Amino acid sequence: MEPASAGLSPAAIVxxxxxxxxxxxxxxIDDQYPKGLSSIDLFSFDLIINMSGAKLPVSIPVELRDWxxxxxxGRSEAVxxxxxxxxxxxxxxxxxxxxRQSSDGDHSSKTAHGRRAVPxxxxxxxxxxxxxxxx
Numbered sequence: 001m002e003p004a005s006a007g008l009s010p011a012a013i014v015x016x017x018x019x020x021x022x023x024x025x026x027x028x029i030d031d032q033y034p035k036g037l038s039s040i041d042l043f044s045f046d047l048i049i050n051m052s053g054a055k056l057p058v059s060i061p062v063e064l065r066d067w068x069x070x071x072x073x074g075r076s077e078a079v080x081x082x083x084x085x086x087x088x089x090x091x092x093x094x095x096x097x098x099x100r101q102s103s104d105g106d107h108s109s110k111t112a113h114g115r116r117a118v119p120x121x122x123x124x125x126x127x128x129x130x131x132x133x134x135x
Contacts, residue, residue: 001095004045008052010034015073021080025088049094051087 011034022029042048042060050056051069067090072080 001098004040005032006035006037006040008037008054008057010036011073017077017080018072021077021084024081025084049090 014029014032014034019029037057042058042062045062047063047065048056048060049065049067051067053068053071056064067087069083069086069090070079072083
């Protein structure tokens with residue numbers, strides 16, 4: 001997987017507590033910064049994961065999944081950790097699903113573009129976007 005991250009209403013900064021709880025899992029996100037949807041080409045992805053809780057403002061011919069993830073901003077460190085762990089669980093479940101579909105030759109895993117989203121590597125962000133593998 002080659003994820004990218006963008007949000008509907010990106011914050012001005014990545015919250016220090018976000019960096020702290022990610023570092024606790026040995027994930028350094030110091031080089032990450034909030035980005036809006038206009039910074040990426042939504043049509044170049046095979047799968048979009050929406051964790052905003054809001055409907056995406058554009059219609060796209062790409063598989064879209066909504067993950068119910070609460071926004072931890074302004075909450076305790078325990079909430080940040082719970083959100084981090086939930087996203088990790090959801091990402092790992094997705095990776096296993098995609099691997100299973102890929103190894104089974106399941107044609108239902110093909111995207112709107114007729115390509116499969118195949119796990120390649122794993123990163124996390126507010127919204128996970130999985131681009132197509134190169135042809």
